[in-house]
Every structure is written in structure tokens, then in C-alpha cells.
Amino acid sequence: MLIFFLFLQNFFQVTFSGWALAPDLFFLAVISKGITDERHFDRYLWGAFLGGLFLDLRWTGIPGFSASIYSALFLIFRFLWVIIPKEGRVPALFLGFSSAMIGISAILRLLLFYSGRPTIVPAVAVFFFLTFFALLISWAYYVNFYRGQNV
Amino acid sequence: MENRQPQIISGLCAVALGLLLTLSTGSAPVFKVMGWLGAGLELVEKPAVSLRELYLESRGWVREREDILSRLDMLERENDSLFLALHMKEAIDLRESIMSSSIDSMADLRLPLSWWDTIRIDRGGIDGVSPGDPVLQDGFLIGRISSVETSRSWVSLISSSSEMIPVVIRETRDVGVVVGDGLGGLWLRYVSDGSQIKEGMMLDTALIGESIPAGIPVGSLLGETKNDDNGILEYKVLPGGALSKIYGIRIFRRGSDK
The missing domain is CATH 1.20.5 (Single alpha-helices involved in coiled-coils or other helix-helix interfaces)
Structure with missing residues (x-):
């Protein structure tokens, strides 16, 4: 599933190339799956790393940049999440956490891609518009998972 | 834990x-x-590249179309301006031509029995008047010279049932014929069926034959219509000149124009 979202993000990035940034679909998939599957921490951590490395080699030209951002954010998200008792892991909190992580990742990517460019506003607007929909989908995925938890 | x-x-x-x-x-x-x-990844990314190119082509097409439409609009405006300028020049030339080749005259006889048909004026052949010359009142056609004497002439009025004046509707460029009914009324006939005729449209003489110069105002259309005995639709015309009270007139001498 992570590979699918990685290629989907790459597809969007090719489509919007030179015009806007593609939303972080891959990272959103990593954190959505990573917190709902607590037994395979390493799989998602290194998945995030390799996915980030793939995107770096394809787009940013700075290998390890997205890889370290995704790894660090996933680590932070995961440990903040496990601190919270299971009863408190409501969908609204997931939405807040995932939005914050995506926001941090987005700010770093936007600073790298668009700092100093005059046409930043339309690119950022399109990026946030698409990211908003991606967040809603991931939230719906977590809602479905949360209902099945019987907490 | x-x-x-x-x-x-x-x-x-x-x-x-x-x-x-x-x-x-x-x-x-x-x-x-x-x-x-x-x-x-070239093969995997091909659909995205195609989608992107399609979008760029569509955007280019839309922009090009907008550009063409705006240019077309600009050219239409320019064409209208040129058309207006051309016809303004024609109208000014005509006015100058009429002014330079026309003489003033007075009606000196109007018989009650032929009130709407003829009048006599105090200018004749000695003044350069010849049969067929248009007669104007306040710039509008009211008739034409029917016979000429040495110092008198007879004018056949457009309200006469024997007169038929080819005209063009200024706004639509439709051609028709203005005929008098012998009772002071004027009617526009023989206009094509598809014409978008409206009340208030102006009628000018048309360039049909050489009896009357083109572009002389005749009157305007009223809203009233009727069918004649043969079923032909007629539009009521308000004459530009005051046909019921003709005193001072102007004769356009075509001979002097030549």
C-alpha cells in the first residue's frame, strides 16, 4: 500500500511539475498505517526512510533530506501517540496530529522548493487544497479503524 | 510497559x-x-506527462481562443468605426452637394382638389429647374418636379397616390417603396418578410434608378401596419416634412449637380 501511495504522489508531482507541489500522500499513508499497526514499527520507519529517499532522488536532488524528515516526524508522531492512552486516541486527535506532521513536512518542503520565488501563493494554495482532501481521507481511514478497536 | x-x-x-x-x-x-x-520511471510517469501536456495544450487553446475573440471584438469595433466614418463622409458630401446645387422656392398655389397631390412653386426652367428634381422641406423629401414652365413649376408630392419612392431603412438596410394614399398618408411597401422593422426607424431614398439621389431623408416608421387589397403588408410612415403646410421649400437641381 505504501508503494502505491509513493507512486501516486510521484504521479501528482509529475502532473503538477513546475506549477505546484504534490501533497504528502506517501507520508500520510505511513503515519496512518504506522499507528494502526503497532507491531511493525521498524517496517514503517524504514519504509518512510526509503520512500523519502526515493522522492529525494527523483525530485529534490538532496538524497536523505525527505528521508530524514519523514523518519524524524514518524518517530515523533509514533511516540507522542503511544503516550496517549488508547481511550484517548480519538479520530479528532489523529486529525490534529497528522495535520501538524504534514504541516511541518510541508513547511520544510516549501522552504526548499519555493523560497525566493515570486509565484509562491498559487502553488501553496493548490498544495494545501489537495493536502486537505488527503487529510480527510486519512482521517476517514482512522475513523474506520477506531470503530473496530472497541475502546 | x-x-x-x-x-x-x-x-x-x-x-x-x-x-x-x-x-x-x-x-x-x-x-x-x-x-x-x-x-x-519514464514508463510509469508517461500517463502523468500526457495528462500534463493535455492540460497545457487545453490551457493554451483556451487562451488562444480568448485572444482571438478579443481581437475579433476589437476588429468589429474598428470596422464599425470605419463604416460610420465612410458613411458620414458620404452624408456630408451629399449635404454639400445638395446645398450647392439647390435653390429656395415658395409654394404659390395649392388647389383644394389636388391638395395631397400637387403644388405649384415660383421657380421654373429659367432658374435651372427640370422635371424629376427632388423637392425638400427642412431637409426631408416631400416630392419631385413633375412639370416645368418658364418661371413656375409643378411638384408632385410624395403623398400622391401616383408617386412611388424607393427607400432604404437606415438601421436594417432593407429596401422598400414609399407610396402615398392620396389622403395625406404615406405607407412603406414591398419590404422583405424577414425584416426586423421597428417603430422609429428612419427611411432614406435608395439608390434605385437615377430619378432621385440616394440618402435623402424621407421620414420615419410608425408602429401602425395594414394589409392592402392584394394582401401586401404596409407600414405607416411619418413624413419628415410637414405635407399639410408647405410654404418654403428647396429644390435640388440635378442638372447643376452634373
Whole structure:
């Protein structure tokens, strides 16, 4: 599933190339799956790393940049999440956490891609518009998972 | 409680490895790997490239169309301006021509029995008047010279049932014929069926034959219509000149124009 979202993000990035940034679909998939599957921490951590490395080699030209951002954010998200008792892991909190992580990742990517460019506003607007929909989908995925938890 | 130390170490290792890899930015092996990756993904990315090109082409087409439409609009305006300027020049030329080749005259006889048909004026052949010359009142056609004496002439009025004046509707450029009913009324006939005729439209003489110069105002259309005995639709015309009270008139001498 992570590979699918990685290629989907790459597809969007090719489509919007030179015009806007593609939303972080891959990272959103990593954190959505990573917190709902607590037994395979390493799989998602290194998945995030390799996915980030793939995107770096394809787009940013700075290998390890997205890889370290995704790894660090996933680590932070995961440990903040496990601190919270299971009863408190409501969908609204997931939405807040995932939005914050995506926001941090987005700010770093936007600073790298668009700092100093005059046409930043339309690119950022399109990026946030698409990211908003991606967040809603991931939230719906977590809602479905949360209902099945019987907490 | 779950021991999370290995996970933290693993996470920090990933971050550290990522940061270490950033040091290789710009190196030849990285460019090589990027090249391989780009080549490997070429086929996978083809639909996205096609989609992007389609979007760019569509946007270009829309912009080009907008540009063409705006240019067309501009050319239409320019064409209208040129058309107006051309016809203004024609109208000014005509006015100058009429002014220079016309003489003033007075009606000196109007018989009750032929009130709407003829009048006599105090200008004749000695003044250069000849049969067929148009007669104007306040710039509007009211008739034409029917017979000429030495110092008198007879004018056949457009309200006469024997007169038929070819006209053109100024706004639509439709052609018709104005006929008098012998009772002071004027009617426009023989206009094509598809004409968008409206009340208030102006009628000018048309360039049909050489008896009357084109472009002399005749009157305007009223809203009233009727069908004549043969079923032909007629439109009521309001004459520009006051046909019921004719005193001072102007004769356009076509002979002097030539």
C-alpha cells in the first residue's frame, strides 16, 4: 500500500511539475498505517526512510533530506501517540496530529522548493487544497479503524 | 510497559543516515542514480506527462481562443468605426452637394382638389429647374418636379397616390417603396418578410434608378401596419416634412449637380 501511495504522489508531482507541489500522500499513508499497526514499527520507519529517499532522488536532488524528515516526524508522531492512552486516541486527535506532521513536512518542503520565488501563493494554495482532501481521507481511514478497536 | 529504546535507536539511526546522505548531494554517483531512477520511471510517469501536456495544450487553446475573440471584438469595433466614418463622409458630401446645387422656392398655389397631390412653386426652367428634381422641406423629401414652365413649376408630392419612392431603412438596410394614399398618408411597401422593422426607424431614398439621389431623408416608421387589397403588408410612415403646410421649400437641381 505504501508503494502505491509513493507512486501516486510521484504521479501528482509529475502532473503538477513546475506549477505546484504534490501533497504528502506517501507520508500520510505511513503515519496512518504506522499507528494502526503497532507491531511493525521498524517496517514503517524504514519504509518512510526509503520512500523519502526515493522522492529525494527523483525530485529534490538532496538524497536523505525527505528521508530524514519523514523518519524524524514518524518517530515523533509514533511516540507522542503511544503516550496517549488508547481511550484517548480519538479520530479528532489523529486529525490534529497528522495535520501538524504534514504541516511541518510541508513547511520544510516549501522552504526548499519555493523560497525566493515570486509565484509562491498559487502553488501553496493548490498544495494545501489537495493536502486537505488527503487529510480527510486519512482521517476517514482512522475513523474506520477506531470503530473496530472497541475502546 | 513496552521497551521503546530499540525503536528510538532505530529511528535516530534512520534520521542520522538521512542526514549523512545529504552530504553526498551533487556528487557524480548521486546524479547517476537520479538518472537511472528517472529512466526507470519514464514508463510509469508517461500517463502523468500526457495528462500534463493535455492540460497545457487545453490551457493554451483556451487562451488562444480568448485572444482571438478579443481581437475579433476589437476588429468589429474598428470596422464599425470605419463604416460610420465612410458613411458620414458620404452624408456630408451629399449635404454639400445638395446645398450647392439647390435653390429656395415658395409654394404659390395649392388647389383644394389636388391638395395631397400637387403644388405649384415660383421657380421654373429659367432658374435651372427640370422635371424629376427632388423637392425638400427642412431637409426631408416631400416630392419631385413633375412639370416645368418658364418661371413656375409643378411638384408632385410624395403623398400622391401616383408617386412611388424607393427607400432604404437606415438601421436594417432593407429596401422598400414609399407610396402615398392620396389622403395625406404615406405607407412603406414591398419590404422583405424577414425584416426586423421597428417603430422609429428612419427611411432614406435608395439608390434605385437615377430619378432621385440616394440618402435623402424621407421620414420615419410608425408602429401602425395594414394589409392592402392584394394582401401586401404596409407600414405607416411619418413624413419628415410637414405635407399639410408647405410654404418654403428647396429644390435640388440635378442638372447643376452634373
